Amino acid sequence: MSEQELKALRLRIDALDEKVLELISERARCAQEVARVKMASLAEGEVPVFYRPEREAQVLKRVMERNKGPLGNEEMARLFREIMSSCLALEQPLKVAYLGPEGTFTQAAAMKHFGHAVISKPMAAIDEVFREVAAGAVNFGVVPVENSTEGAVNHTLDSFLEHDMVICGEVELRIHHHLLVGESTKTDSISRIYSHAQSLAQCRKWLDAHYPNVERVAVSSNAEAAKRVKGEWNSAAIAGDMAAGLYGLTRLAEKIEDRPDNSTRFLMIGSQEVPPTGDDKTSIIVSMSNKPGALHELLVPFHDNGIDLTRIETRPSRSGKWTYVFFIDFVGHHRDPLVKGVLEKISQEAVALKVLGSYPKAVL
Numbered sequence: 001m002s003e004q005e006l007k008a009l010r011l012r013i014d015a016l017d018e019k020v021l022e023l024i025s026e027r028a029r030c031a032q033e034v035a036r037v038k039m040a041s042l043a044e045g046e047v048p049v050f051y052r053p054e055r056e057a058q059v060l061k062r063v064m065e066r067n068k069g070p071l072g073n074e075e076m077a078r079l080f081r082e083i084m085s086s087c088l089a090l091e092q093p094l095k096v097a098y099l100g101p102e103g104t105f106t107q108a109a110a111m112k113h114f115g116h117a118v119i120s121k122p123m124a125a126i127d128e129v130f131r132e133v134a135a136g137a138v139n140f141g142v143v144p145v146e147n148s149t150e151g152a153v154n155h156t157l158d159s160f161l162e163h164d165m166v167i168c169g170e171v172e173l174r175i176h177h178h179l180l181v182g183e184s185t186k187t188d189s190i191s192r193i194y195s196h197a198q199s200l201a202q203c204r205k206w207l208d209a210h211y212p213n214v215e216r217v218a219v220s221s222n223a224e225a226a227k228r229v230k231g232e233w234n235s236a237a238i239a240g241d242m243a244a245g246l247y248g249l250t251r252l253a254e255k256i257e258d259r260p261d262n263s264t265r266f267l268m269i270g271s272q273e274v275p276p277t278g279d280d281k282t283s284i285i286v287s288m289s290n291k292p293g294a295l296h297e298l299l300v301p302f303h304d305n306g307i308d309l310t311r312i313e314t315r316p317s318r319s320g321k322w323t324y325v326f327f328i329d330f331v332g333h334h335r336d337p338l339v340k341g342v343l344e345k346i347s348q349e350a351v352a353l354k355v356l357g358s359y360p361k362a363v364l
């Protein structure tokens, strides 16, 4: 390509960037106007709601539907995700607590869902995230809820039994683990591998094949594992890209998870009810009396009404020995007439029924 051609193309890009810049600024001014309208239409004593997850899901979906390339739909939606995040921050910067420390997959999930223009706060444990949200110190919390290889995150499910929380969103992340070492690690003398118990489990076969006699040490998070390795000559960590970058570690082996489709689902928790978008999910907790056929009774109304169950999990109820609660996710919104009918039917049979929230299905 000639120098002249290159110069002409760069001039075109400069001109386009100017237009993009002007359009983004115009969009941001619109968001400021939206904030003004929201404030002006408040009733006496009413708190303004700036963040509207249902609207954001619709914006992203529209972008993906209309995108003609060459950028892929997900790539384009990610760009718009960040533009919206910045526009919302002009209205009100969101405060988000997540399962920390910095560099965890939960932080990556928080950024994927809310974008980077949020004030984020790492918490030491899942229960702390719930408490921070309940105390009103942050607007939302982000916690892992299930992994495609290892199943439920029980700490999260149990925390829902203890706190009154509304689920207002979900996000899924593909989880890639790497074996990481620090500058001072002697790679032929590794005698200890740190990681979170879930991640050690997700890489069990790989570890059995490559480091069968090395001690596996479970720590509170992958980021904590990465942090420890930094100063030790005989240890390695299993963690993801964010932790590797944050602690300046190098990859001795990449993508070592046993299943290539290894993914984790995260929930956004808060106190805000989300209106329907037409493509929603609902999460409920139900406890049934301990009698034969109780689970069957619980599931029949879903089947009869053609409602798609996406997940069912059982946990001890913590209020009596050998009594259980069911965590159920299904497609639909609790305001849909069909879903309403099913929930009414179930509540007639159940000892207790709690709707944890209806929220847009993950777009990204």
Ligand SMILES: C=C(O[C@@H]1C=C(C(=O)O)C=C[C@H]1O)C(=O)O
Pocket: 030, 031, 034, 050, 051, 052, 053, 055, 056, 059, 083, 084, 085, 087, 088, 091
């Ligand atoms: C602009 C609004 O407020 C926020 C910002 C949005 C955006 O930038 O598109 C969308 C929804 C809200 O989270 C709105 O409610 O429309």
